[in-house]
Amino acid sequence: MTITNLPESLIPTLPGRYYTDPDVFRLEQERIFEAMWFCVARSSELPKPGAFRTVDVGRESVLVTRSRGGGIRAYLNVCRHRGAKLCTEPAGEVGRAFQCPYHAWTYDLEGKLIAAPNLTKMPDVGRTEYGLAAVHVTEWLGYVWVCLAEEAPSFDETVIADVVGRLGEVEALERYDVDSLEVGRRIVYDVKANWKLIIENFMECYHCATIHPELTEVLPEFADGYAAQYYVGHGAEFGDEIKGFTIDGSEGVARIPTISEDQDRRYYAITVRPQVFINLVPDHVIFHRMYPVSEERTIVECDWLYRKDVVASGTDVSRSVELFDRVNRQDFDACERCQPAMSSRLYEQGGVLVPSEHHIGEFHHWVESRIGPVQ
Numbered sequence: 442m443t444i445t446n447l448p449e450s451l452i453p454t455l456p457g458r459y460y461t462d463p464d465v466f467r468l469e470q471e472r473i474f475e476a477m478w479f480c481v482a483r484s485s486e487l488p489k490p491g492a493f494r495t496v497d498v499g500r501e502s503v504l505v506t507r508s509r510g511g512g513i514r515a516y517l518n519v520c521r522h523r524g525a526k527l528c529t530e531p532a533g534e535v536g537r538a539f540q541c542p543y544h545a546w547t548y549d550l551e552g553k554l555i556a557a558p559n560l561t562k563m564p565d566v567g568r569t570e571y572g573l574a575a576v577h578v579t580e581w582l583g584y585v586w587v588c589l590a591e592e593a594p595s596f597d598e599t600v601i602a603d604v605v606g607r608l609g610e611v612e613a614l615e616r617y618d619v620d621s622l623e624v625g626r627r628i629v630y631d632v633k634a635n636w637k638l639i640i641e642n643f644m645e646c647y648h649c650a651t652i653h654p655e656l657t658e659v660l661p662e663f664a665d666g667y668a669a670q671y672y673v674g675h676g677a678e679f680g681d682e683i684k685g686f687t688i689d690g691s692e693g694v695a696r697i698p699t700i701s702e703d704q705d706r707r708y709y710a711i712t713v714r715p716q717v718f719i720n721l722v723p724d725h726v727i728f729h730r731m732y733p734v735s736e737e738r739t740i741v742e743c744d745w746l747y748r749k750d751v752v753a754s755g756t757d758v759s760r761s762v763e764l765f766d767r768v769n770r771q772d773f774d775a776c777e778r779c780q781p782a783m784s785s786r787l788y789e790q791g792g793v794l795v796p797s798e799h800h801i802g803e804f805h806h807w808v809e810s811r812i813g814p815v816q
């Protein structure tokens with residue numbers, strides 16, 4: 442039940458329990474995170490065959506690695522024998538194979554069962570059938586995306602469609618050549634808030650004037666709280682005195698050469714449901730992935746991506762990192778301030794959205810349509 446009889450300017454949010462109830466979170470894990478394309482790693486984190494990373498996607502642990510042929514592979518991180526978790530480290534490297542630490546069943550990088558104690562005495566055990574269970578995997582923008590659904594939804598109709606919905610065309614993003622960029626800095630945030638609060642926050646700028654003094658200095662149009670940045674194709678323009686997207690508006694680093702003139706001196710923000718934010722500025726890209734841990738905790742991994750030559754030359758990028766790091770902390774503080782209040786009796790029926798936040802209502806409808814009726 443949401444609030445009814447609202448004045449025309451206001452529309453309801455989701456009720457508080459959508460942010461506090463483990464049953465709702467479980468439905469989201471099953472019907473959103475395990476059902477959609479989910480971004481798990483930067484491809485460069487897997488530089489050679491056998492390098493791996495493990496990531497929780499919904500209720501599953503997923504093992505992402507590079508095969509001998511150089512392709513990316515993703516498997517459920519579960520031993521076929523008695524179900525031990527195969528890799529317990531968040532990242533690492535094996536030589537040619539993954540060996541289960543329990544009874545030593547051993548799988549090659551293609552997931553095939555290649556060795557196990559007494560395996561030769563069990564010729565009827567299919568090496569592929571009893572190999573690791575593969576999940577869908579693809580690479581885009583230099584990131585690895587997995588999908589745990591039996592049949593993965595079309596990448597074009599989900600991930601790309603969200604980009605097109607925001608920028609008007611995917612080419613506008615492609616001009617930033619994101620896969621050729623390198624991670625100049627990564628910061629991981631442990632946010633004590635439900636993942637939806639983080640998305641909702643990212644989707645509106647009503648809070649910008651209150652909590653983002655440095656950002657509104659760089660992007661003066663954010664100060665009026667009207668989310669001009671969310672008109673399709675619009676990027677917020679830098680202030681006249683601003684030289685770069687940095688903490689003090691000073692010069693940034695070398696511009697990404699392939700962007701168009703009208704993308705210069707502008708900031709674009711894209712939400713890719715369910716867990717990616719992409720921020721575009723002329724000289725770098727800020728790429729967030731959310732890893733929802735529970736109904737009240739979300740790990741956010743944020744990469745600052747720059748041209749290869751900028752990273753290789755050791756150019757100081759700290760002023761640009763500091764701007765969005767500060768924005769992140771301001772945003773996550775706000776989300777953490779809301780989380781405990783989601784279980785307040787006042788929020789039982791939820792809160793309200795002002796007109797410049799009404800598009801968040803679409804996000805709520807989307808969540809409801811994915812998870813179905815909540816008892």
Ligand code: FES
Nearest residue numbers: 520522523541544
């Ligand atoms: Fe992995 Fe037995 S559980 S080898």
Ligand code: FE
Nearest residue numbers: 642649653772
């Ligand atoms: Fe913000």
